[in-house]
Amino acid sequence: MSDERPYRSVLYIPGSKPRALDKARNLPVDAIIFDLEDAVSAEEKDSARDTLAAAIAEGGYGARVKIVRINGFDTEWGAKDAQAVAAMDVDAVLLPKVAGPEDLDQLAAITGDVPLWAMMETPRGMLNADAIAGHPKLAGMVMGTNDLAKELQTRFRADRLPLMAGLGHCVLAAKAHGRIIVDGVYNAFKDDEGLRAECDQGRDMGFDGKTLIHPAQVDVTNTAFAPSDEEIELARRQIAAFEEVVASGQGVAVVDGKIVENLHVETAKKTIAKAQAIAAMAG
C-alpha cells in the first residue's frame, strides 16, 4: 500500500478552528491532519466534529492528503468521531495511541474501507510496531513524540537521544511493510534553526516527512524533506553513467570517485520520482 505522493509537510489543524481550517486551503503542505483529539478542548469536541465536516464538505484542499485524527475509543468521543469520519470525503483516519493491531480492527469495523493511519506514541505501541505496520488496512504511521516522551519520562534533548530507540524501531517497521512514516512535531514553532536540525535528523533516519503545528514551519520542512538540487543532479549523472557502462557490458560505474551499482540507481530513480511528485504538487 505504498503511496507515491510526497508527505514532506503534514500539518495538524484543530478541527474546532474555522479560520485555521480555511487558511490551510492555501498553504503549500503535502498533507493535513484535521485534529479532533489533543488540539480540541473537551467542551468543543462535539461542535468540532460538525465544524470539520462542514469544512471538508466545502472542499478546496486540492491535492493535499486529508487525514482526520479522531479521539481514542477509551473516550466518550472516539466512536462518534469514527462514525462521522466514515461519512466524510477524506483519504485516511488516524487513531491516537495505537497499542496493537486489534485497535485498528476496532476502528476499521466502523470506518470500513477508509485507509487507516496509526499514532505511534506509547511504549506498548513501540513494542508492537511490526504488527501495527502489518495491519492490512494501514497506510501510514505518525510519531507522537510528546506522548512518547511523557510515557517514557524522558528529559528533553535537542539530539532526541532518549527517543531514538522508538523512532528507529518505527522506521524499520514502516519500511518493512512499505508504509508511509512521518516524524513528530517540533513544539517551538518560532525556532526555525531548531526545526531545521530536527528535520534533517528525521530525513537522515528515513522519515518521509514531519508533522507540524503552525504554518510558519512549512517552508523549512518542505525544503528539508525534498531532494536538493545537488541530489537531483547527482542522481541524473549516476543513472546516465550506469546506463553507459551497462551498454558496454559492465555492471559498475564510477561517479565522483564512488561506485554506482544497480541498487544505487534504484535510489537515484526514487530521488528523481520524488522531485517530480513534488513539482506536480506545486504545479
Ligand SMILES: CC(C)(COP(=O)(O)OP(=O)(O)OC[C@H]1O[C@@H](n2cnc3c(N)ncnc32)[C@H](O)[C@@H]1OP(=O)(O)O)[C@@H](O)C(=O)NCCC(=O)NCCSC(=O)C[C@H](O)C(=O)O
Ligand atoms: C500553536 C497555536 C496555538 C498558535 O496559534 P496562534 O496564536 O493563533 O498563531 P498565529 O497567530 O501565529 O497564527 C497565524 C495564522 O495562522 C493560522 N494558524 C495557526 N495555526 C495553524 C494551523 N495549525 N493550521 C492552519 N492555520 C493555522 C491562524 O489561524 C492565523 O491565521 P490568520 O488569522 O488568518 O492569519 C496554533 O498554531 C495551533 O493551535 N496549532 C495546532 C496545535 C495542534 O494541532 N496540536 C495538536 C497536534 S500536536 C500533537 O498532538 C502531537 C502528538 O500527538 C504527540 O503526542 O506528540
Ligand SMILES: [Mg+2]
Ligand atoms: Mg499524542
